[in-house]
Amino acid sequence: MKNLFKSIGLLLLSISLLACTGTVSSVDSKGEGAGHVYVISEVIAKRLMMAAMKSEFNPQDIKELSSPKLGYGSKVQWGVDQDTIELTALLAQGTDSAGETVQGYVFSAEHSGTAPAAGSPTIDRLLAHIVKDAETLGSTAKFTKLID
Template sequence: MKLFFKTIGFLLLSFSLIACSGTVSSVDSKGEGAGHVYVISEVIAKRLMMAAMKSEFNPEDIKDLPAPKIGYHSKVQWGVDQDTIELTALLAQGKDSAGENVQGYVFSAEHSGTAPAAGSPTIDRLLAHIVKDAETLGSIAKFTKLIE
């Protein structure tokens, strides 16, 4: 009987610690910047992402993503739970208003961990921030594909 309660307790603890995750992207059919490629340089993309991250996190807690990813990550705390937040720029191809192929970046924000109540709204705010800035600084093209 003791083993039964230990097993049940272990299973409940395991289920409560299972990570939740979510992703929003500027190429999603819904959401901020839907279907847009931002015709900006990698340097500008990094600056925009850092500005968005600084609007949500202490600058000392923001870290570069390992190569070949372009972007940053940090953590958000909600009680004892924590989510890791990643903001990335992905090289993409699009068609400009003249129908010409152009290259630029799309943005993706992702959270994973045990605090989805904090992580999900944070990635929504990050993407809204970066899309607003990217639309101000660069031209927009209709998304066609990611460039590997």
């Protein structure tokens, strides 16, 4: 009986940890930058992501993500709980206002861990920050598809 309660407790903990993830993206049908491809270079995309990350995290805590991901990650603490935050740029194709096919980037922010109360608002702020900067610096195009 003791092992049964222990097993049920571990199962509930596992389920609750899996439920504590979230992603927001600039290609979502709603929210920040809805359906936009930002016609900017990889260098500019990285600079914009770093600026957004620095607005939320201590620069020493920001780590560049491993290839093939293009982006940065850090952690957010809420009490004893912690969420891992990643901000990435994904190469994408879009259609500009003249109907021409263009390449650029879309942005995605993701959190996972045991502190969704801290992680979820953080990724929302990161995406809002980067979309604002990307719209200021580059032209936008209507999202068509991601490029592998």
